[in-house]
Amino acid sequence: MTIPTMSVEFQRNGFNGVHSSAMPIVHKLSKDHDLVLKTFRLLIADLCQQFNGGHPGGAIGMAAIGVALWRYVMHYAPHTPGFFNRDRFVLSNGHTCLFQYSFLHLTGYKAMTFEQLKSYHSDRVDALCPGHPEIEHEGIEVTTGPLGQGIANAVGLAMATKNLAATYNRPGFDVVNNHTWCMIGDACLQEGVGLEAISLAGHFRLNNLTVIYDNNQITCDGSVDLTNTEDVNTKMRACGWDVIEVANGCFDIEAIVDALEQARSSKQKPTFINIKTVIGLDSSVAGTAVAHGAAFGAQSIRDMKTAYGFNPEHFVISESVRQFFQGIPERGEQWVQEWNQLVDNYAVQHPDLAAEFMARVRGELPANWQEYIPISFPDKPTATRASSGLVFNPIAKDINSFMVGTADLSPSVNMIWPGKVDFQHPELRTTCGINGNYSGRYIHYGVREHAMAAISNGLAAYSPNTIIPVTSTFFMFYLYAAPAVRMGALQHLQIIHVATHDSIGMGEDGPTHQPIELANLYRAMPNLLYIRPGDSEETAGAWIAAIGAKQTPSIISTSRQTLPQLAQTRRDGVAHGAYVLSEAESATVTLIGVGAELSFALEVAEQLKVQKGITARVVSFPCQRLFEKQSLGYKRTTLQRHRGIPAVVIEPFAPNGWERYADAGISVTRFGHSLPGKAAYKFFGYEIATLTTKVASYLERIQGDQLLRGEFVDL
Amino acid sequence: MTIPTMSVEFQRNGFNGVHSSAMPIVHKLSKDHDLVLKTFRLLIADLCQQFNGGHPGGAIGMAAIGVALWRYVMHYAPHTPGFFNRDRFVLSNGHTCLFQYSFLHLTGYKAMTFEQLKSYHSDRVDALCPGHPEIEHEGIEVTTGPLGQGIANAVGLAMATKNLAATYNRPGFDVVNNHTWCMIGDACLQEGVGLEAISLAGHFRLNNLTVIYDNNQITCDGSVDLTNTEDVNTKMRACGWDVIEVANGCFDIEAIVDALEQARSSKQKPTFINIKTVIGLDSSVAGTAVAHGAAFGAQSIRDMKTAYGFNPEHFVISESVRQFFQGIPERGEQWVQEWNQLVDNYAVQHPDLAAEFMARVRGELPANWQEYIPISFPDKPTATRASSGLVFNPIAKDINSFMVGTADLSPSVNMIWPGKVDFQHPELRTTCGINGNYSGRYIHYGVREHAMAAISNGLAAYSPNTIIPVTSTFFMFYLYAAPAVRMGALQHLQIIHVATHDSIGMGEDGPTHQPIELANLYRAMPNLLYIRPGDSEETAGAWIAAIGAKQTPSIISTSRQTLPQLAQTRRDGVAHGAYVLSEAESATVTLIGVGAELSFALEVAEQLKVQKGITARVVSFPCQRLFEKQSLGYKRTTLQRHRGIPAVVIEPFAPNGWERYADAGISVTRFGHSLPGKAAYKFFGYEIATLTTKVASYLERIQGDQLLRGEFVDL
Secondary structure: OOOOOOOOOOOOOOHHHHHOOOOOOOOOOOOHHHHHHHHHHHHHHHHHHHHHOOOHHHHHHHHHHHHHHHHOOOOOOOOOOOOOOOOOOOOHHHHHHHHHHHHHOOOOOOOOHHHHHHOOOOOOOOOOOOOOOOOOOOOOOOOOOOHEEEEEEEHHHHHHHHHHHHHEOOOOOOOOOOOOOEEEHHHHOOOHHHHHHHHHHEEEEOOOOEEEEEEOOOOOOOOOOHHHOOOOOOOHOOOOEEEEHHHHHHHOOOHHHHHHHHHHOOOOOOOEEEEEEOOOOOOOOOOOOOOOOOOOOOOHHHHHHHHHHHOOOOOOOOOHHHHHHOOOOHHHHHHHHHHHHHHHHHHHHHHHHHHHHHHHOOOOOOOOOOOOOOOOOOOOOOEEHHHHHHHHHHHHHHHEEEEEEEEEOOHHOOOOOOOOOOEEEOOHHHOOOOOEEEOOOEEOOOOHHHHHHHHHHHHHHHOOOOOEEEEEHHHHHHOOOOOHHHHHHHHHOEEEEEEEEHHHHHOOOOOOOOOOOOOHHHHHHOOOOOOOOOOOHHHHHHHHHHOOOOOOOOOEEOOOOOOOOOOOHHHHHHOOOOEEOOOOOOOEEEEHHHOOHHHHHHHHHHHHHHOOOOOEEEEOOOOHHHHOOOOOOHHHHOHHHHHOOOOOEEOOOOEEEEEOOOOOOOOOOOOOOOHHHHHHHHHHOOHEEEEEEEEHHHHHHHHHHHHHHHHHEOO | OOOOOOOOOOOOOOHHHHHOOOOOOOOOOOOOHHHHHHHHHHHHHHHHHHHOOHHHHHHHHHHHHHHHHHHHHHHOOOOOOOOOOEEEEEEOOOHHHHHHHHHHHHHHOOOEEEEEEHOOOOOOOOOOOOOOOOOOOOOOOOOOOOOOEEEEEEHHHHHHHHHHHHHHOOHHHHHHHOOOOEEEOHHHOHHHHHHHHHHHHHHHHHEEEEEEEEOOOOOOOOEOOOOOOOOOOOOOOHHOEEEEOOOOOOOOHHHHHHHHHHOOOOOOOOEEEEEEEEEEEEOOOOOOOHHHOOOOOHHHHHHHHHHOOOOOOOOOOOOHHHHHHOOOHHHHHHHHHHHHHHHHHHHHOHHHHHHHHHHOOOOOOOOOOOOOOOOOOOOOOEEHHHHHHHHHHHHHHHOEEEEEEEOHHHHHHOOOOOOOOEOOOOOHHHHHHHOOOOOEEEEEEEOHHHHHHHHHHHHHHHHOOOOOOEEEEEHHHOOHHHHHHHHHHHHHHHHHHHEEEOOOHOOOOOOOOOOHHHHHHHHHOOOEEOOOOOHHHHHHHHHHHHHHOOOOEEEEOOOOOEEOOOOOHHHHHHHHEEEEEEEOOOOOOEEOOHHHHHHHHHHHHHHHHHHHHEEEEEOOOOHHHHHEEEEEHHHHHHHHHOOOOOOEEEEEOOOOOOOOOOOEEEOOOOOOOOOOHHHHHOOOOOOOHHHHHHHHHHHHHHHOOHHHHOOOOOO
């Protein structure tokens, strides 16, 4: 058995830039990788068997692909996992995580010891081998698992490279030129978010993106033919991708390497490599759905070992297999050093550009970013979607960190700054008159909300805070995007989602577009700021909070309709989540106002005084999550419920969760209605007179029925 | 100008079944439909101008398509809108609703008066012309608006026809043979849910489905080339569709009719008709994004009228245009009568089958359906996902109303009954060894959660309760499906979503698969029952509630892991949303238990007694929505908070909303962790000893700090 060595029998070229001179491992592409592949397959089978669970089949089928990637093709540095210009690898079929973990171990990532590898599916709380790859761990670029997300993340990672390269590379100084490799299974070609991302990647002509399809034709339910009989290669070509097929994907490492390097040198298109494999190869359940999500059983693994000529009772990674992967960390460090040298020289030749670039690498914004935010706003009725543009567009214009996108609602979301340039392949100018280039930072995502958010996760995951993606659409359509918004929150990625048309006040579009229950999701979602500002001043506060939240995504939830500017609002109040808008010594009720309906609370307070002689204090409550971070003292001082003053919240959303802060609520618990904004408010009882009456009669009721004081009352 | 008349110059054939003999309107296909088209375009322009808003452009561009459909091709009965065997029309680009409303008016739907037509975007609360089509109104098959949903609904409608036809048609008795027509714009080809549905429709070879693409190449942001440069026809063919192109779609009614009838007669595949149109044709903004979502302006419309030879100051639908659409209601009634006669004869020839069929038409289940549900269950630890199978599979086996699908999680969701037959095109047996036929009621949706739910909406919308779709996947992936689940709730469609792996107890798959905040969305969503049963008995209660909810979708939320059978659970308790599991006279605390963690509450109560001498009562709380429907008296008796007994809820979800029912909660406000189920519970503090300590110390704290009594406390 011949194990490829460090000898210089085979020199591959075909990629450009800093990496081209840095290939200390050159090698003979031997067809005889048998021992490595067999060892890898047994390793996976054993790790699953150890805990009698997990997903062995896919990882085993993909063994040869992994050897091609980690041993021969990918540029990375195991001892400098954060090497800025490394190739990015995304395991979109995240349940096959042992595939990645095992190669991280074999190629010398320090944290991924053999002991750690064995922690897969164990009780070990500090394990680096969770059931799906997690971004927190060395060598993992994005957290995957929910299918279709990874491929969209990969599109974002490739776009990040394109944008950074177009912005910072100069002749002789390709400071950013990495490739993105994405492994997928059948599911990622079925999930809508994957299909959206595929279409957009083809449009953007991301030739630095390669998707590797582990075509084993098996899903949980059985043969893919049960649910998918389409011609996938033709479909991918129709979407603007090059397609390469590899027939013998379980063994033919050379063909896979050829395909991968052909993909890396693609000039015009992303590449889809369709690799035929066998799930659970050589196990007793090879080629069947049973191989997907369960251990093979002790006897089956003993039989595999015997057939492979291994000791059936014992398993080791042999020294020759270790040798096969030797030298990879050193190769990586050489690339790191060459890149560092390149950047040093770049700093000499292009000092200003290099300074900005290195700040981006460190994830820093210009120190003066807050100075862009207007100190005050015109005192005229303004929709907060317009306020949002007033606050953010000057920042977006000047600070390259922000990449701003929309799911085909540019006219509605007000995110366009003067002179904005679209992120587009420059040749689209010739072929279809579309202006833009890869240094552009305005992204037309098309009507693809889910991919917009998932791609943004990829943009943000490229390197911490190097790119701060901004997305925008109607608030209701963040339900389409929700799985990806969640993945951003889970991964501690700073992404700013700008939502407009955020209440029944958006009007005629009706119940399909009027959010009633969506805020409940986002207020409950961990590590996410859902902020509903009430006027321009609060919108400034919302943006300050969102830009300041370096490890947390935000949703800034704005109105379609104009809102009055309120004298009492304060941007620093937003930072506290809730704050007193209007205090009153002898108040008998606190009115909580939120977002587009904040002014209603102030008006109701006034009418209560005028009409009923009732004194009300008013609290603005733009963000529950930020309020939760405040001290108990601040919370009590703000709400005053501990002094027995009941609080009534006014918000035309489902009330669930407001019970924590209020004793009663004027909420909406049915779907919306297609009516012009004002008429919709009237229809749902949000006219000042109606609101005033409801609050007053509630105050009467609780005087007569003390029991009600302990129960949340829907008014 | 020649207006097509009732004369017999042109007889079209090409479709089968009951309709073939029923074409009282036969016609000359004239190219000179000018007056009708111009009148229609001006009508749309005027209606938008009247309220200075709305979406005129698409509707105007599609005018000729509408004439082809409503005048020449579709089978429907304006005076019997619910005619069971009518063709279904879905406006997936729902913002162009005036297109549909205007044809409903012109073809004689009684409710759609000219006055109603003018209610578009008005303050009229009882309007039949909301901003997007709504299922409640005559002639509307499904509510659309969120893009991509309608095309998936259409796939469901076409599947419903296939299933009913395969089940009930007999030689000479095609009692169900309608066609489904779906109009889409560019967006439905970009949205993931649309792409998922397209792929599946091709796989299922739904030759009774035609998608008509209003190819105007414009979206809100501008040219489609901004975001989509793929070869759509090739992509559709790769997905298993026939493609027909129509070049001159604004005028060439004859070519459109030819294409539509060719589509209706397709033998093997669904048909995609790619029709080139001009958005806002003949307006001053024709062919631009501006035409999409705003009125054209008074002057522009005057100019259009002048150019068309109309009175620029006044608009009427001329008598000759009225005549063009005359006779359509009568034609429809003839079809209705022929169908009624057919069904009468069918009842003579096939009395048993006809009796079942007519019960299905009426949306009735067999009266004895509850008898299928086990009276008791084996007293052994059982995962509620398994309990769910025990309860429902016998029902699914015998009652044809249920069509049961899964997003590729058959091995996990336990929805397969003995002898189940897959819904598949029968020829797949030959081509790829897949067994099934269109009478099959088990649907492999593939890894397409969103389309699964959206297609289910279509299955359910075919006719009220004729089909009760059941979907299934992991609970977390109902976030992918959420926009469609919402559309089902909004449309009052009975659909039962069966979710498994519904808490951190699902274990190793980790935070991407562990729902923390998803229940918050579904508990807040109007008209939806989110039910978390705690054992087999409660699972029976959950199914009884879901099957009984004829106008409400349900989510039955089940556990991956085994749960003990609890002696105190009651299925009728589930019907009340919450009920007392264990009463105690002198209790000092109420423990609220839910679903997979219900037994924890009972165990904690026991430990509080044993260890601390604290008496606790226990309430099981499987469904907040059902509890809300109970009387204030029942609620108070159940919770006892009015007597000053504090309630503590134990559920490893985000607490938001429990504050209404409890004074404190042991909740989870961060994302999950990849650990085996028991270890995950331990990691998050859900061991009995830890829970007991937390409750006991809370009770101590509130003795010392009365202020806490008014505030929800996170333990």
